[in-house]
Amino acid sequence: MAASGRLALGTLPRSSWVRGSGPAVLSRLRDAALVRPGFLSTAEEETLSRELEPELRRRRYEYDHWDAAIHGFRETEKSRWSEASRAILQRVQAAAFSPGQTLLSSVHVLDLEPRGYIKPHVDSIKFCGATIAGLSLLSPSVMRLVHTQEPGEWLELLLEPGSLYILRGSARYDFSHEILRDEESFFGGRRVPRGRRISVICRSLPEGMGPGEPGQPPPAC
Ligand SMILES: O=C(O)CCC(=O)C(=O)O
Ligand SMILES: [Fe+2]
Ligand SMILES: [Mn+2]
Numbered sequence: 001m002a003a004s005g006r007l008a009l010g011t012l013p014r015s016s017w018v019r020g021s022g023p024a025v026l027s028r029l030r031d032a033a034l035v036r037p038g039f040l041s042t043a044e045e046e047t048l049s050r051e052l053e054p055e056l057r058r059r060r061y062e063y064d065h066w067d068a069a070i071h072g073f074r075e076t077e078k079s080r081w082s083e084a085s086r087a088i089l090q091r092v093q094a095a096a097f098s099p100g101q102t103l104l105s106s107v108h109v110l111d112l113e114p115r116g117y118i119k120p121h122v123d124s125i126k127f128c129g130a131t132i133a134g135l136s137l138l139s140p141s142v143m144r145l146v147h148t149q150e151p152g153e154w155l156e157l158l159l160e161p162g163s164l165y166i167l168r169g170s171a172r173y174d175f176s177h178e179i180l181r182d183e184e185s186f187f188g189g190r191r192v193p194r195g196r197r198i199s200v201i202c203r204s205l206p207e208g209m210g211p212g213e214p215g216q217p218p219p220a221c
Contacts, residue, residue: 072116
């Protein structure tokens with residue numbers, strides 16, 4: 001049963017979802033890089049994918065931008081949501097953001113095809129604030145964080161469908177993040193085969209920028 005399966009997830013240790021180069025980085029990022037497996041019920045996953053599918057299907061997958069961080073993707077910035085999806089996004093906001101943080105008014109929806117992947121990057125500090133929170137749908141994937149100054153320091157997050165990840169503070173500013181391509185998609189010794197993955201990403205505005213001010217962020221963050 002899906003419901004009992006989801007409950008059981010809560011009893012598994014953090015090491016089932018988060019691996020790292022060592023205990024120091026694991027402990028330092030304990031509150032900065034989080035995964036909440038089973039954050040979405042299967043009904044909520046279906047609500048989101050049903051709503052997103054028609055909008056995504058109108059777009060083409062993009063490839064081969066030599067300087068682009070993301071390959072094999074299509075995306076949209078969505079600001080109008082059904083009531084059911086708004087309730088889900090409110091749960092994300094409550095789980096990931098503090099009451100003082102303002103969110104970008106549109107939510108970033110990214111559809112990676114099975115061969116699609118995201119190269120290491122740090123989200124623009126000009127357009128995105130301290131917190132990034134993402135829901136994963138359809139396919140599991142592995143997100144790797146690598147310290148931008150100390151490449152030996154890394155963390156890997158196993159992102160199952162229905163999970164929520166949160167990157168904030170040091171994990172967001174001092175570490176790059178990437179989504180591994182299918183050939184490299186392992187969580188420790190465990191192969192994590194990549195299929196099509198949709199992510200729904202909420203971000204805070206840079207501190208001191210109001211939601212209605214000029215200089216709204218461009219789609220790519
Ligand atoms: O798909 C994700 O969860 C992350 C996407 C990402 O890193 C980005 O758009 O900057
Ligand atoms: Fe990113
Ligand atoms: Mn982006």
